[in-house]
Amino acid sequence: MVNGLNLAFQYLQGFSVLVLAAVGLAIIFGIMGVINLAHGEFIMVGAYATVFGYHDLGLPLVASMALAVGVTAAFGMVVERLLIKRTYGRLFDSMVVTLGLSLVLSQGMLVLRGTSEPSVPTPFGTISYGAFSQSVYRVALALAAVAVLVGVYWLFTRTEYGIRARATIQDEGTARALGVRTERVYSTTFAIGSALAGLAGALLAPIVSVTPTMGGTYLVKSFVVVVVGGPSVVLGTGLSGGLLGAVDAVVTNVYGQTAGSIVLLVVTVVVIRFFQDGVTGFTDRVRDRLAREGT
Amino acid sequence: MSESTGQDVNVRTTAAQRATGTNTDTLLQTDGLVKQFGGFTATDAVDFSVEAGEIRCLIGPNGAGKSTLMKLVTGQHAATAGSIYFNGFDVTDDAPNERIDRGLSMKFQVPSVFEDLTVRENLRLPNQRLADGDERRRRVDEALAAADLADVEDTRAGDLSHGRQQQLEIGMAASLDPDLLLLDEPVAGLSVDERAAIADRIRTLNEERDVAFVVIEHDTEFVAEIADRVTVLHQGDIFREGPIEEIEDDPEVQRIYLGTDGDAEGDAR
Numbered sequence: 219m220v221n222g223l224n225l226a227f228q229y230l231q232g233f234s235v236l237v238l239a240a241v242g243l244a245i246i247f248g249i250m251g252v253i254n255l256a257h258g259e260f261i262m263v264g265a266y267a268t269v270f271g272y273h274d275l276g277l278p279l280v281a282s283m284a285l286a287v288g289v290t291a292a293f294g295m296v297v298e299r300l301l302i303k304r305t306y307g308r309l310f311d312s313m314v315v316t317l318g319l320s321l322v323l324s325q326g327m328l329v330l331r332g333t334s335e336p337s338v339p340t341p342f343g344t345i346s347y348g349a350f351s352q353s354v355y356r357v358a359l360a361l362a363a364v365a366v367l368v369g370v371y372w373l374f375t376r377t378e379y380g381i382r383a384r385a386t387i388q389d390e391g392t393a394r395a396l397g398v399r400t401e402r403v404y405s406t407t408f409a410i411g412s413a414l415a416g417l418a419g420a421l422l423a424p425i426v427s428v429t430p431t432m433g434g435t436y437l438v439k440s441f442v443v444v445v446v447g448g449p450s451v452v453l454g455t456g457l458s459g460g461l462l463g464a465v466d467a468v469v470t471n472v473y474g475q476t477a478g479s480i481v482l483l484v485v486t487v488v489v490i491r492f493f494q495d496g497v498t499g500f501t502d503r504v505r506d507r508l509a510r511e512g513t
Numbered sequence: 514m515s516e517s518t519g520q521d522v523n524v525r526t527t528a529a530q531r532a533t534g535t536n537t538d539t540l541l542q543t544d545g546l547v548k549q550f551g552g553f554t555a556t557d558a559v560d561f562s563v564e565a566g567e568i569r570c571l572i573g574p575n576g577a578g579k580s581t582l583m584k585l586v587t588g589q590h591a592a593t594a595g596s597i598y599f600n601g602f603d604v605t606d607d608a609p610n611e612r613i614d615r616g617l618s619m620k621f622q623v624p625s626v627f628e629d630l631t632v633r634e635n636l637r638l639p640n641q642r643l644a645d646g647d648e649r650r651r652r653v654d655e656a657l658a659a660a661d662l663a664d665v666e667d668t669r670a671g672d673l674s675h676g677r678q679q680q681l682e683i684g685m686a687a688s689l690d691p692d693l694l695l696l697d698e699p700v701a702g703l704s705v706d707e708r709a710a711i712a713d714r715i716r717t718l719n720e721e722r723d724v725a726f727v728v729i730e731h732d733t734e735f736v737a738e739i740a741d742r743v744t745v746l747h748q749g750d751i752f753r754e755g756p757i758e759e760i761e762d763d764p765e766v767q768r769i770y771l772g773t774d775g776d777a778e779g780d781a782r
Contacts, residue, residue, distance in 0.1 A: 378637070378641055381630065381634050381637055381638060381641075382638065382641070384627070384629060384630055384634075385627045385630060385638055388627045388628065388629055388630075389625055389627065392625040392627070393627075393638070394609060394610060395587075395609060395613065395618075395619065396613075396638050396639040396685060396689065397610065397613055397614075397638075397639060397641070397642040397689060398638060398641075399610075509672060
């Protein structure tokens with residue numbers, strides 16, 4: 219029972235970290251076809267902005283987190299305008315450019331702020347049971363992750379931007395022929411993806427150590443989630459975060475963190491071996507087959 | 514659109530005069546339009562003109578240059594030489610988007626609806642740039658009713674029949690309030706009923722909203738049903754132009770369709 223509760227908390231955190239870290243990458247890759255290798259550093263920028271707001275500016279934590287989201291969104295817009303825009307349609311070029319950017323950002327932050335930052339407090343306190351106590355913030359993180367998924371779903375299905383973005387993914391030429399300014403869709407998308415990376419950094423800042431090189435870990439986790447999730451951003455990220463979060467929680471709980479990370483990668487390899495286009499690629503095929511049989 | 518043509522009358526007349534040396538209600542005019550792909554000439558100095566409010570069909574054997582001419586007009590291909598005037602403006606160097614803003618819209622041969630969007634979402638797209646709020650909703654509702662798609666508004670467009678996808682796509686193109694709508698084989702592969710519905714739709718848009726059409730079509734019955742005039746393209750140039758009865762009876766036209774003069778260029782254009 220007690221161990222079950224520990225596992226549940228572990229799972230909530232694993233799921234939240236995976237979903238929050240991956241959703242921005244999933245949007246940028248899913249809509250723009252750009253693999254942003256600096257995604258982890260965008261998360262890092264979000265975490266730094268939170269620490270900066272809280273300690274240097276003396277803002278309340280929530281305000282610091284909001285500041286972080288704004289800063290990364292603005293930063294994303296600038297990066298899109300100056301770098302990403304020049305590499306559209308050239309996947310490898312965009313990878314090289316964003317890899318370079320990630321190095322500049324992590325090393326630049328090291329020069330600017332040193333090797334580590336003071337921590338920000340974890341809100342909401344703890345609850346105790348038996349010999350254990352757990353941070354309530356883990357539950358809050360999971361709720362935030364679910365809220366982000368719901369928000370992204372709403373954004374893509376209920377707003378004019380969402381319709382334009384989905385049309386642009388499917389057929390950029392026709393979307394343009396109907397008057398959609400696709401370049402604006404791309405810059406908005408990159409800003410949204412960056413803002414979500416910033417949000418991830420902000421929400422993670424209270425529970426991780428904020429360092430210039432923290433981005434690498436999240437980049438790997440994000441990629442794993444996006445690859446396993448497949449083409450559907452919301453459903454893919456949710457299902458894949460749910461699945462990998464469970465694997466991570468169980469293995470980490472029993473064998474420790476290193477084993478957890480290894481098994482995460484092994485599961486990814488296995489999933490991709492059987493479902494080349496990820497979990498939602500598989501669910502799409504099932505849906506299409508059912509629709510064909512139905513007609 | 515009738516308002517906009519009204520406003521542009523002076524401008525258009527001057528440009529049309531400049532382009533053609535005539536003084537008519539010319540909506541589209543191409544002037545010595547040439548397109549070469551490497552050493553191959555797809556359209557060879559074509560002077561093609563469409564009057565405001567007319568329905569023109571463009572026919573010709575495969576490889577005659579019909580699709581190339583349309584793509585030059587919409588801006589999907591850049592012209593090698595020559596000029597294109599539309600609604601009084603020289604649009605030769607305009608991007609496709611700018612030509613849409615001037616009132617030019619196109620529906621492609623293969624239905625290019627957004628399969629993963631619902632029918633309503635597909636129609637919301639072209640209406641986004643012209644209206645918002647309640648006005649947009651009203652326009653989308655109207656477009657749904659006009660295309661006879663109100664009963665499937667929440668269905669994925671990819672799940673519609675081919676005929677209804679064509680209707681949806683014409684509805685999307687018409688939502689841009691064009692002065693001229695180019696349709697590339699709109700009834701290929703459709704049933705008799707679906708074909709009649711498309712013909713009906715073209716006539717309604719033409720009569721009620723004064724939309725001019727250029728329709729590429731092989732089906733002569735359909736052409737006879739809708740066209741005011743027919744242009745026959747052959748080997749990249751205009752071969753004949755006139756009412757369908759004249760064209761149908763023309764032995765020279767029959768000869769090029771039968772291919773007896775060796776026009777066997779592929780469908781690649």
